[in-house]
Amino acid sequence: MKPYVLIVEDEDALATLLEYNFGKEGYETAIAMDGEEALLLASERTPDLILLDWMLPKLSGIEVCRRLRRRKETSKTPVIMLTARGDETDRITGLDFGADDYMIKPFSMPELFARTRALMRRAKPSLLEDVIRVGDVEVDSQAFRVKRDDQALHLGPTEFRLLDHFVRHPGRVFSREQLLDAVWGRDVYVEARTVDVHIGRLRKALKLPGKGDPIRTVRSAGYAFEAVD
Amino acid sequence: MKPYVLIVEDEDALATLLEYNFGKEGYETAIAMDGEEALLLASERTPDLILLDWMLPKLSGIEVCRRLRRRKETSKTPVIMLTARGDETDRITGLDFGADDYMIKPFSMPELFARTRALMRRAKPSLLEDVIRVGDVEVDSQAFRVKRDDQALHLGPTEFRLLDHFVRHPGRVFSREQLLDAVWGRDVYVEARTVDVHIGRLRKALKLPGKGDPIRTVRSAGYAFEAVD
């Protein structure tokens, strides 16, 4: 559903400000207060964008960036460096340590959003698009509408978010835990089997006479959404 | 919605002056200080008009113009070139690089506004109009009048602003918080549920015998305004 932004910043005030503004702008956020926590959170759920402070306790921003790049999942995740004026500005400008962009504090929120969107558009355009089609299924996340074969369907909120997530990552298999993280949120506790029930409900809602089931069950692994015609 | 003007100008003083004057004239503005930023901003939100300096760092105005024309969204966006006297005036006069008009610095604001309006009227007349129609609902934001099926309706101020906002973004779902921001203002504190009450009042005010409800409730997400007949 929403793009997931990892904020790595040890200044409480700035971290909170970023979280507030990104939340309002429609992003899901998580905050890491130091480099180690950042790597941990990033491995728990792959972020769609990372805001990375240059000066950090435990591990420097550069080091975090380097390690993120070494991992397969985050090797291409957009990273925006946040630096204070004077932090070896020239080296930062080179961006030769793997960041995609940088902002010098203090910066304006609109500009940060602009760069954020630009980077995400480059990396994962589907995250910013409003209407996505997979096979005969069309999801409009701006109007909150779902169609199959131009037939409007009614989904509950959770089913909608679930489908939205699937449709943005077509073909990929998600475990129940991953789906819980992505659709329900990291903090709520729900039984893993609850996912099954919602998958069932989503299947029922997407059912059309003569049409196949676009959700594939991968035994002992999870579920995937695939195009059918 | 105000027309959105992208100002591409590297001279700080002129850029600020343009922003100030266009803001006062009722336009939304953004400033790009070089060619790359211009392309970035233009892709971020499609402008309704572009003021483009001829001499720019990184990418020349001509090159920017060419690239804008290549993109689908900006292929027909009006572009006014701003040139200093002597900048190969003859070639510029040809306008063969894709601009729609040009002004030689220093120029007079009223003349710039006149050309701006002329170009925008040609490209997108609806932006200059005050009355917007969605389905059978007509809103005149200048005269503060609302009609449905040519039947004049009476709305309170808040209902009017709410409808005005909706009508400018038909089909899109807005959360209560977004509506509070857009209609009440970012700074005032009102309960989110207050939006519900006003939605109810707006619905009642728009009710006409035999006519459907143009406001759609999206459970756990917000409200959207849609054309009905």
Place this chain on the structure above:
DNA sequence: TTTTTGTGTCACGCATTTGTCACCTTGTCC
């Protein structure tokens, strides 16, 4: 002033949605 109109909250009722469980079906491995 009195009257009218508009605004923001609240509380109650109702319908939908949700998470969980229990029981059933299906798949897999020996």
Place this chain on the structure above:
DNA sequence: GGACAAGGTGACAAATGCGTGACACAAAAA
């Protein structure tokens, strides 16, 4: 086939979200 594990699903109580009438208060009009 039998035994076990994993997935499907109907049922249901609880939670959630929404619509609305009522009300107090403020601002504007008369």
